[in-house]
Amino acid sequence: MGHSPIAAGAGRDRLSDLDDGLIGHILSFLDAKEAARAAALSSRWRDVYASVHTVSLELPERPLHDGLTDLTYILRILRPFVAGVTAALFARDRRAAPAAASVPLRALRVCMEGSVDYSTVGLWVTHALRHAAPGLELDLRLGRDPVCWGIDRKRVHRRPAVSPYRNHAVGGTPLNLDPVDPSLPADANDEDDAVSSDDEMPSGFGNRLYIGELPRPLFSCAALRSLRLGSCCLSTPEAVSLPSLEVLRLTHVRDEEEHVQRLISACPLLADLMVEACGTVTALCLLDNTRLRRLAIRFCDNLATVAIGASQLLSFEYLGAIPDNSFLAGGSGGGFPAITSGKIDTYAAFPDEPEDLVKLSSFLQLFVATKHLHLCSTRMGSCFVNLPEFPSLTHLELNGRVLQCDDPALAIAVTCTILSQAPNLELLTLVFQAAPQDQESQQCNGPYRGRIEGELVDVHLLHYDKYDTIDYALLMVNTPVPPCLVNRVSKIELVHYQGGRAQRALAKFLLGNAPALKMLYCGFAEGPEWIQMQLMREIQGWVINETASKEFR
Structure with missing residues (x-):
C-alpha cells in the first residue's frame, strides 16, 4: 500500500528548504522579538534574521495597577525595551563575513510608553536611513500617552509618561549599550537601585517628555514613503525635501507652526495626513498638497483654519470642539472637494x-x-x-x-x-x-x-x-x-x-x-x-x- 506525498514528508522540515530571503519575508510579519527567536531553531536558521526587512516592536500598555514603582518600571521594563530595539536593528548585520549583506530595511516601527534618550532615537533613525529600501516606513510613537479620551471628553486617568533617563529630550547621556548586545547595563539589574532612597527620579518626571532634534538626513530622505512621529521635536531645516512621502502622521508635536507647515509643504505626493494634539498649530495650508486623499484633524484645539486645494480628497475626520464656519476653506480655484467619507466627533454633550x-x-x-x-x-x-x-x-x-x-x-x-x-x-x-x-x-x-x-x-x-x-x-x-x-x-x-x-x-x-x-x-x-x-x-x-x-x- 503506497504512502501519500503528504505523509511521506510529514517528518521533514520543509520550511528550512526555502531560501533565506523568503523565510526572512515571512518572519518580517512578526514582532521583532519573535522573529529573532527563530535563530535559535537550528544552525540553518542562525543567519535568517539578516533577511528580515521589518523591525517592529511595541511596548504593551502599562497596567493601571502593576505593583511597581515608576523607577522600578523604568529599570525592569523601559530600559530592556529600548535596548531590545537597538539590538533588533543591529542584529540584522550579524552574519558571517562570506555571507551576503543584510536586506534593505522596509519598515521600522517603535511604539512605547515613557520616553527614550534622543541620542538613542538618532541612532535608530540614522541606521534605518542608511539601510533604507525604497518605500521606507518609519513609525516612531515615542513617549506614548493615550490621546484617547472618554466619550465625555475627559482624559483617561493613567500614570504620567516616564523616562528612563535623568536628562531627557534636549540632552543627557544615552545608555551605555553595545548595539549588538541586548543585555542591560549592570545598574539596571541591580535590585538595590529600585529601592534606594538615594536615587532621584528622572528630570521632568511626571510631565510629557519629548524627543529632541531628529537627525537632519530624515528630512531629505528620498526613499521615505510613510512617516509617523509621536512626542518628537521636528526642528525642520530650512530645506526639506521628501519627494516620495505619501503618509504623514504627527502626534504631540510641540514645534512652532512653521516647522509643521514646512514639513507638510515638502511632500508633493502626500496622500494621507493626520495632525493630532499639536497645540501650537493655528492654521494649515494644504493648497500645494494636491494629491491628498485622506485628512484627519484630531484634538488640535488651537487650529482655526485649514485651507484645502486637494480635488482628490475623499476622506475627512475631525475630532474636537464644534468648529467655526470658516474652519475648512477650499482653494482659490473654487469649490470644496467632494468628500465621500466623513467622521465628525464633537466634545459637546x-x-x-x-x-x-x-x-x-x-x-x-x-x-x-x-x-x-x-x-x-x-x-x-x-x-x-x-x-x-x-x-x-x-x-x-x-x-x-x-x-x-x-x-x-x-x-x-x-x-x-x-x-x-x-x-x-x-x-x-x-x-x-x-x-x-x-x-x-x-x-x-x-x-x-x-x-x-x-x-x-x-x-x-x-x-x-x-x-x-x-x-x-x-x-x-x-x-x-x-x-x-x-x-x-x-x-x-x-x-x-x-x-x-x-x-x-x-x-x-x-x-x-x-x-x-x-x-x-x-x-x-x-x-x-x-x-x-x-x-x-x-x-x-x-x-x-x-x-x-x-x-x-
Whole structure:
C-alpha cells in the first residue's frame, strides 16, 4: 500500500528548504522579538534574521495597577525595551563575513510608553536611513500617552509618561549599550537601585517628555514613503525635501507652526495626513498638497483654519470642539472637494448655545455629497438634530450614549430627525457607548478597584428586566417614521448593545419599522450569557421582516 506525498514528508522540515530571503519575508510579519527567536531553531536558521526587512516592536500598555514603582518600571521594563530595539536593528548585520549583506530595511516601527534618550532615537533613525529600501516606513510613537479620551471628553486617568533617563529630550547621556548586545547595563539589574532612597527620579518626571532634534538626513530622505512621529521635536531645516512621502502622521508635536507647515509643504505626493494634539498649530495650508486623499484633524484645539486645494480628497475626520464656519476653506480655484467619507466627533454633550447647532449645520454642509458619515457625540445624535440633507448618504454611523435613565421617546425622536435627512440610506450603524464612571471611580482608575474577585464576576454593563415593558403605542405618538427606514434600509448594526429601557425602545422602533431589512447584526456588551440570550430573543421578536438574516455576538 503506497504512502501519500503528504505523509511521506510529514517528518521533514520543509520550511528550512526555502531560501533565506523568503523565510526572512515571512518572519518580517512578526514582532521583532519573535522573529529573532527563530535563530535559535537550528544552525540553518542562525543567519535568517539578516533577511528580515521589518523591525517592529511595541511596548504593551502599562497596567493601571502593576505593583511597581515608576523607577522600578523604568529599570525592569523601559530600559530592556529600548535596548531590545537597538539590538533588533543591529542584529540584522550579524552574519558571517562570506555571507551576503543584510536586506534593505522596509519598515521600522517603535511604539512605547515613557520616553527614550534622543541620542538613542538618532541612532535608530540614522541606521534605518542608511539601510533604507525604497518605500521606507518609519513609525516612531515615542513617549506614548493615550490621546484617547472618554466619550465625555475627559482624559483617561493613567500614570504620567516616564523616562528612563535623568536628562531627557534636549540632552543627557544615552545608555551605555553595545548595539549588538541586548543585555542591560549592570545598574539596571541591580535590585538595590529600585529601592534606594538615594536615587532621584528622572528630570521632568511626571510631565510629557519629548524627543529632541531628529537627525537632519530624515528630512531629505528620498526613499521615505510613510512617516509617523509621536512626542518628537521636528526642528525642520530650512530645506526639506521628501519627494516620495505619501503618509504623514504627527502626534504631540510641540514645534512652532512653521516647522509643521514646512514639513507638510515638502511632500508633493502626500496622500494621507493626520495632525493630532499639536497645540501650537493655528492654521494649515494644504493648497500645494494636491494629491491628498485622506485628512484627519484630531484634538488640535488651537487650529482655526485649514485651507484645502486637494480635488482628490475623499476622506475627512475631525475630532474636537464644534468648529467655526470658516474652519475648512477650499482653494482659490473654487469649490470644496467632494468628500465621500466623513467622521465628525464633537466634545459637546449638548450644544451650549443655539448658535452652536447653526455652526455645526453650516460645517456639515461641506459633506452633503458624502456616502459614509460617522457622527459621534456624548449623547447619541444630540449635536446633530439640525442637519442638512444628505442625498447621497448610504451608510450612517451614530456613536454615543443611550443610557438606562434616558427618555426613550427622546432617543427615538433624535434618531428619526437625523434619519429623515438621509433619504437613500441603506446601512445604519449604532455604536452604544457605556455610561460614564463617577468622578471618584475615575480617580481610582476604574470601577474595579477595591472589589473582591466574587464581586468582579457580577460587574457588567447589560440591563434586562422582564417586567420593564415598553409601551410601544405611546412611543409612536408624534414620531413619524423616516421614509428611508421604511423603503431603503437593508442592514442595521447594533454595536455594544447593553439593553436598558431607552436602548431597547430605540431598537424596537427601528426593527419594527424596517420592512426592507435584509440583515441584522447585534454585538452585545460584556455580561452574563443568560442576559444576552434574553436580549437576543427579544430582538428577534421585533424584526418585522421574518426573512432577514440575524447575527448575534
